[in-house]
Amino acid sequence: MDHFDYVIVGGGSAGSVLAARLSEDPDTTVCLLEAGGDCNSILVRAPAGLAVMAPSKPFRINNWAFMTEPQPGLGNRRGYQPRGKGLGGSSSINAMLYIRGHPSDYDTWASGGCEGWSFADVLPYFKVSEGNQRGGDALHSAEGPLQVCEQASPRPVTQAFIEAGRQCQIPYNDDFNGPMQEGVGYYQVTQFGDGDRKGERCSAANAYLDPALTRSNLEVRTKSIATEIVIEDGRATGVRYRRRGKEAQIRADREVILCSGAFQSPQLLMLSGIGPAEELKRHGIKLRHDLPGVGQNLQDHINFPMISRSASTDMFGYSLAGAIKLVSEAMKWRKTGTGMITSPLAEGGAFLKTDPGLDRPDVQLHFVIGIVDWHARKFHTGHGYSCDVCVLRPKSRGTVTLRDRDPYSAPRIDPRFLSDDADMETLVAGARKAIAICEAPALAPFRKSDLYPFSDLSDDVLRESIRLHADTIYHPVGTCRMGTDDTAVVDPRLKVHGVGNLRVVDASVMPTIIGGNTNAPTIMIAEKAAAMITSGQ
Template sequence: MQADYVIVGGGSAGATLAARLSEDPNVTVCLLEAGGSGNSIFVRAPAGAVVMLPGWGKINNWAFKTVPQPELKGRKGYQPRGRALGGSSAINAMLYVRGHRADYDHWADLGCDGWDWDSVLPYFRRAESNERGTDAAHGADGPLHVSDQNSPRPMTRAFVEAAKRLQIRERDDFNTGDNEGVGLYQVTQFHDEKRHGERCSAAAAYLHPVMEERANLTVLTHARATRILMEGKRATGVAFRQGRKARQVQARREVILCGGAFNSPQLLQLSGIGHPEDIQPHGIAMQHELPGVGRNLQDHLDFILAWKSKDTDNFGIGATGTVNLIRHALRWRRDGMGMIATPFAEGAAFLKTRPALELPDIQLHFVISIVDDHARRLHPGYGFSVHVCALRPHSRGHVGLNSANPLDAPRIDPRYLSDRRDLDTMIAGARLTREIVMQEPMARYRHKEMFGLRDGMTDAEWEDHIRSRADTIYHPVGTCRMGVDDMAVVDPQLRVRGLEALRVVDASVMPTLIGGNTNAPTIMIAEKAADMIRADQTVPLAASSA
């Protein structure tokens, strides 16, 4: 089997890239995805995320774990990642967030020409079908449906009003380049009549509509990549397993890795590409020394504050909650409205913990349920939680191999809070979050504060709570970062340095973590990469195509 372009990973980047490249009928594309089709009811119904996220049964979820984290009292972190067409956009909270314009301008300052805000904005717009229509910041003709929430809960509105009592400005749009303020998230959710209220994953947006129609596009699901095939310094294909069969697909033009911040560096290392100390101890022969592979891991650490509530107009565990769930499920099937359409994280805030800061340094997710330990620890009754994360962490981690077995999970070490500045930001963010919730508009929804938090806590007490309970909010990036220095893995055209016909196109190429959720930026990266790859189609075909 062979194709012009072989793409490994059908997630947010891979689904986007496969659809865009196969628009040209003169090229062939083969997409390998380790998971399934990504179109089950758990994916289509937004509230189905609560079934997939905890990782029980690994439904559409790799459900990775980190190594023990010394700064989190030796706990192993949990890293849910999507395993299906659509990737993590099939299991996430659907939040459409681009980050701040300064994040991208910083990439350009680091030598990544063409990745400043003004250069990437057209790709955000090209991807987008925003139900508000088109303007200078937004597009209305792209595949990715972006919607206002159709059924936000009253408690979410109260959270916004509570923040305004602290002179925090309300913001109607977090995606114009300046996201400071409080409001409601827009979401990647269908707003057309046919699929109104359904999740719009990257696969649902880009891939599902075309994969059965294009003869030049081959999509193989349950296909686990095991090694990049090399001839000298040129990538020529991919070895993979599908069921019990070992197979190969040859790439006439390029191999493109879209596995994300964990799987892409792992596949490079399994193929002998990376730092020798990550590869040789596992008995793998070196193919190409590239010391930055797997380094520079960055992630948003998340800390949860939660309250029990007497209000039952939210997700809860109990008789009333069960009746409500059935009622809302029937409504969602009828018109796409109601709580089944919720992203759970309805309320948004991007805030500064100190007035002197140039950019917001924390992000809040206001969630209409008690989400404790990734919904793996359940609490009877009703309530809400507010999640706070430090937006631009200084801590840096590492992705490596646990063994030479390509079916093993990667070794993930985020090294959370290894830089003290991140802990200080988290403490300040937690204090500010609690101050918002204690404002009068939230009084009717607060009943009992959870986890032992209380008035008058010292910094040392906050620190103990954070080290005891904080974990990821699902935004790992940076492990195949682009740049122009010796530790860069790819150049600004996303080509792997020192090799031919091999690129990485996913969140792993981000030099630094953007100040927000990472799904929309990952789709943007793939949109931009498609243009770069098309511009390079004059590259000679591999000899195997003769």
Template sequence: MQHPQEPTIGTFDFVIVGAGSAGCVLANRLSADGRHSVAVLEAGPEDRDLWIHIPLGYAKLFRKGTVNWMYETAPEAELNGRRVYQPRGKVLGGSSSINGLVYIRGQREDFDHWRQLGNPGWSADDVLPYFRRAEANVRGADDQHGGDGPLSVSDPHTHELTEAFIASAVHEGLPRTRDFNGVVQEGVGYFQTTSRRGRRCSAAVAYLHPARRRGNLTVITEALTDRVLIEDGRAAGVVFRRGGVEQLVRARREVILSAGAFGSPAILQRSGLGPGELLASLGIPVVKDLPGVGTDLQDHLQARCVMRCTRPITLNDMTTSLIGRVRLGLEWLLTRSGWLAIAAGHAGAFFRTDPRLATPDVQVHFIPFSTDRMGDRLHPFPGFMAHVCQLRPESRGSVRITSRDPAAPPEIRMNYLSTETDRATLLAGLKKLRAILHAPPLRPYVAAEVEPGPEATDDAALMAHIRARASTVYHPTSTCRMGPDPRAVVDERLRVKAMPGLRVVDCSIMPSLVSGNTNAAAIMIGEKASDMILEDARAA
């Protein structure tokens, strides 16, 4: 590509695009020994917003454009043509600064499957040391968990409504568990969260901020990446916009994209690396025709149940008055506990919709408050809700840029529920969840079922509810998929195929979606990638 005329602000060994979950890990690990200079470009601002650091503050950030990309999908055919809102973090820490804090790694079988797809070094036994290295679990270290890593993992406070939910799930045949991240995932219990003494422990808090005192690490915020600079057949730097001015930062060794499942493929496409027909249609010179860039998009779709509670013991009841809201704030400020310290899933469950399955195929999030839509006001009545999602969807979507302008949002097509397996699994999961919510231990707390509602008495009515109300669990992955097949974008060392000096390190490289929340796996990917990058640098 033609040499740009933008001013060069510096040359570094490594240039990382995106200070999200994986990017913050890379920034810390690559700069740790002082041998390499590292620059991090983040499109959003510093993470100074108070709501970022209050765990329940994610509700205040759900539609806050200063720290959130606020994407949405194209109309989804199987969801009555609805567009599905897709929040993504645009701030130091990325989505780990605005997410629901739930710490779930996924099943061992997920990573063994990655290895079976032709990705050596990514089996469950291979990645476990990186999960453990990252983790500072409040329970201490053991053979499955770390005790002194950067990422704090804590236990939540208990609540009688949540205890009743857990007891109901046990009544319906699920074992109670203390650890969804051990050898066996199946069961019901409290979620552990990425928090530390009542404050969010984002990737920026855990990894980036402790490293910023280093002289060899430069963090540039409000830097919107346009494209990768390619010279003499290799990645040589990054062109970005800051304050309305295009600038260039150069990389001696590597450019590393950590811009997420939507951002990384879009940057590759604007750089001339992607489906040739798409690039040509937008007037972008095709550097390498890589048809897999932006394909194989996967996500978790969730269906919900909303219940009216018989007693004023939910968060809803604390927010109906100014006095209640003040009490909430004071409790958190003085004790770093209470309602503002809970996550977007207080407790959860993993179960199989078919006993013939080897592992759980659905996940439940239980929350002791209720709302019509995440980010909206809570209901004026006592309420709670639970969501169920299919863990391993067959539906596949795409991310395609619509313009050469880096500020233009890409076209996101999820194609939710486009296979019969996906429809049948989510329906079966919803029916099981409904049975749990009406089981004897919870029955004294249930005044009425608000959604799907008592009129939903058959499968057709429940599917109609799913199509009308189902939404994302915010886990997009796999748009720069790792693998040996021709449509894969990166190899097992996360190097972009046919483009030296360029890697992708974020959830977009997942060969398949993990069975659970994705933040823990994103941090693991950053940990493992940092070792591979440093190994390759030493061998060069």
């Protein structure tokens, strides 16, 4: 049997960071198991490739492409949940937006019993990961492995969106991770800003794993699906997995670390007999440790897209002129690392308060330079743009449970979107602000017609439209919640309660969802976890 000090399950954003950081010590051996491939294709390297990978239609590429249970809050529709499959995980198929959330999000974690996770505590780990093109200051660093840069070639329609926001009295913000989150502006992206890879995506695997692959103490095994955590005498001692159709087992002499994300980390815990006793009994799984919180507390940002058609072809879309332009832009990208292919699609955005009395923004806008209907899974000819509004701190809570005991089956995902009425009211209020921006003079030259009406709707009709069109903005968290109470899954050192030598390190440990995109916070969590592990915590 193979022996390593650490066995990491999942080579996504967190797993890539941990594998690289733990293997910096040449006397420490690390094995990383990843169910997908290496994610080195042109679709991953080209930022705009997410338009092909994220929808998973007509082909599923680097994407688990999960579906939810029918959602009563969304008219009993099944939601779509893309998740990255391959090294880099979702950082290999996402929009690359570098957002940390609001500082108070982390202070809330700390005040809720997660000692060591206040913003002052986590800021050093954001900074140690960040290689920002702008340079370093009190809130940023230019020295980290994760490349963060300005967008190379944002489209004029995005500038118009930003100007439209300013026409609505929203202040311009050139740094959503700076002293103030509120405002409208461009997103910074996790992309190479110079050098041979200028204009390419910088996934967590690119940033952390690629430079570490030559280390003799690090082994990366792709196409390896973990099926069970081996538990002996109350502690994790290894992992069973399948690779190329063969069963195998690997031993962890120090720790097993799950980095499989908000859906698959709780799934693997339950398949291994760690979780709610009744859920495991229902599937005939031997109970190793009754941990009621596993798979509970699922939180996600519910998102409502408002889509407009445009006569301009200077956006992504389906037309002869657009196809000719895209070929030209692809050649430009290969030569110069600039142009439309560098676009994250969601080029501009805003953080807004639906009530001026709030102490922090409660909705976020993503301005997308394409017609994104049903996650771009519904085809439309022509060109256009989408202004998406999401609720930053939803009150609705869902679950992740098992469909059956087959590790190849997708987990049963039930976000229970809009099950708390407060989320709908926040979304309606946020949509009203977004509609005002869409109707501002600056966007008028680009706006031809609306794909689905969103102007001049009563609140009741707007709510019905939300139920017909809203879904995730791809930020599931919370299903292996960190805390010290009876329903927490991991403690503030991310160790699983009641099971030795086992940690969970990914977005599933977030007690509450942060107010923004979740990739940078997930990388921060892994940086902090690596520091705790190497220091013996």
